[in-house]
Amino acid sequence: MSTEVKICGLSTIETLDAALDAGADHVGFVFFDKSPRNIGLEQGAALVRHARGSATTVALVVDPSSERLDEIMSVVKPDAIQFHGSESPAVLNFFHARWGEAEIWKAIPVSSTEDLGALAVYLSITNRILFDARPPKGAERPGGHGQVFDWSILRDLDPELGFMLSGGLTPDNVADAIRLTHASAVDVSSGVESAPGIKDIGKIRAFIQAVRTVAREKVKL
Numbered sequence: 001m002s003t004e005v006k007i008c009g010l011s012t013i014e015t016l017d018a019a020l021d022a023g024a025d026h027v028g029f030v031f032f033d034k035s036p037r038n039i040g041l042e043q044g045a046a047l048v049r050h051a052r053g054s055a056t057t058v059a060l061v062v063d064p065s066s067e068r069l070d071e072i073m074s075v076v077k078p079d080a081i082q083f084h085g086s087e088s089p090a091v092l093n094f095f096h097a098r099w100g101e102a103e104i105w106k107a108i109p110v111s112s113t114e115d116l117g118a119l120a121v122y123l124s125i126t127n128r129i130l131f132d133a134r135p136p137k138g139a140e141r142p143g144g145h146g147q148v149f150d151w152s153i154l155r156d157l158d159p160e161l162g163f164m165l166s167g168g169l170t171p172d173n174v175a176d177a178i179r180l181t182h183a184s185a186v187d188v189s190s191g192v193e194s195a196p197g198i199k200d201i202g203k204i205r206a207f208i209q210a211v212r213t214v215a216r217e218k219v220k221l
């Protein structure tokens with residue numbers, strides 16, 4: 001089965017179209033004002049409307065208030081919310097009770113095997129777990145740093161978990177990352193940019209092509 005691809009941090013119709021045309025399965029929009037990829041609610045709503053039905057639309061948030069979540073859900077109307085901060089299981093359960101139809105994705109920061117302990121806490125209350133590189137100390141945002149972590153930490157995980165791999169992926173390293181971790185999905189932001197927040201259409205296409213080459217290898221085996 002082909003590895004799913006999420007292109008995160010999109011902010012223009014042009015780059016969103018490039019991702020959709022190249023076959024992205026999921027498209028992500030950042031609602032966090034300390035991010036160079038941050039977008040406004042109306043901008044997000046227009047991008048989500050444009051992508052609806054072609055890919056899963058994912059709104060990324062970091063420790064949002066319940067008012068902020070309500071705003072995003074009622075104006076932007078994404079298919080899924082990606083919680084990328086230190087949200088507790090209680091926050092995710094509260095969100096589910098209020099917005100039951102939306103998928104819940106949770107990012108888990110990884111720098112050592114011990115970090116996988118969080119899986120047991122979040123697995124039953126999420127639709128998808130995303131492993132991302134733990135951010136550098138003192139960083140202003142918990143993701144989107146273009147940093148890899150040691151993928152061998154994930155090597156023994158059950159591929160049936162269907163986890164998403166993230167952190168420092170690029171068109172050049174994503175095939176190796178999939179072969180090593182058997183991730184069922186990959187997520188990228190910096191690796192398909194020419195500068196922080198500026199998506200590069202050529203890199204988006206190259207990234208998705210590199211992911212698809214791994215699927216073709218599997219067919220040949």
Ligand SMILES: O=C(O)c1ccccc1NCC(=O)[C@H](O)[C@H](O)COP(=O)(O)O
Nearest residue numbers: 008035143144145146167168188189190
């Ligand atoms: O991308 C951001 O600016 C961001 C800000 C705050 C929280 C999370 C953020 N990004 C999360 C993502 O889904 C990224 O795709 C993921 O961290 C990987 O980023 P990168 O290493 O730059 O590909």
